Amino acid sequence: YYRSGQFYCSEAIVKTINDAFGLDYPDRVVRMASGFPIGIGGAGCACGAVTGGVMAIGMIFGREKPGDPSVDRCLALARELHMFFSGRHAFLCCRTLTHGMKLKSPEHLAQCVAFTGEVAEETAKIILRETREDESRLW
Template sequence: MNIKKEVSIKKISNDAENLFRGGFFCSEALLSSIRSNFELDIPEEIIGMASGFPIGIGRSKCLCGAVAGGVMALGLFFGRTKQGDCKVEKTLELSKELHDWFKEANGKNALCCRILTKEFDMASGAHKEQCIRYTGMVAGKVAEIIVRELNLVNTDSLLTV
């Protein structure tokens, strides 16, 4: 897979947030941002694969859709396509890293949408800004992992003061 060698993690995070604001849900926005910023030569249908994950997998309020989309994105880069391929171990390790990081970073020690949004009236959309923020956070962390693991360049670190 051809990928862009230099990316801005901040831009990936901001793009994911803006895509959510523009009409995508969390998992879709995350995958779309990763796909476009890394200039992945994969079809847009990959975004459609994420359409069932929002609001805790099909509105069941289980696993946070941003995290589900993040794990899908990690699978794009590090996942296996053949049985017996030991690449799966690296994918599992990186997915756990994302899981553990988000559980701590969100300040609620949870990955369950039901817990993350319990203080909000979901029908009114009061949760949306928090979910947009979480989507940006997760997109940024996924990009950070990809950049680190593939020895790519984060152009944010090239900016001088």
């Protein structure tokens, strides 16, 4: 979805995970991810691919009710994704990751396509690993 220009990074991750796992979330969940691209609304902060991955993890492992301790697992998995990305790229800041690149230039797009694919893959691996014994979270 990102490579084809249909969605920005965070939206593409949420849409991809929703579609790939056949989740029962309406397409409007992609709307929640629409404010995160280009470092949260274009501010250049947190990488939109990573924030989209965290949102996708939350779709499956997040809580719906106050006091639900499942939030602890969700937080740990979100931190795992963050550490994966920052371990590979040293930074999570979009502005730093794309320093010197013009927005939407071929160089910028190529890098963000790679980041988005990398984060989508790692997010899927985390979900698969964590639902191996309890697939009911997916459906």
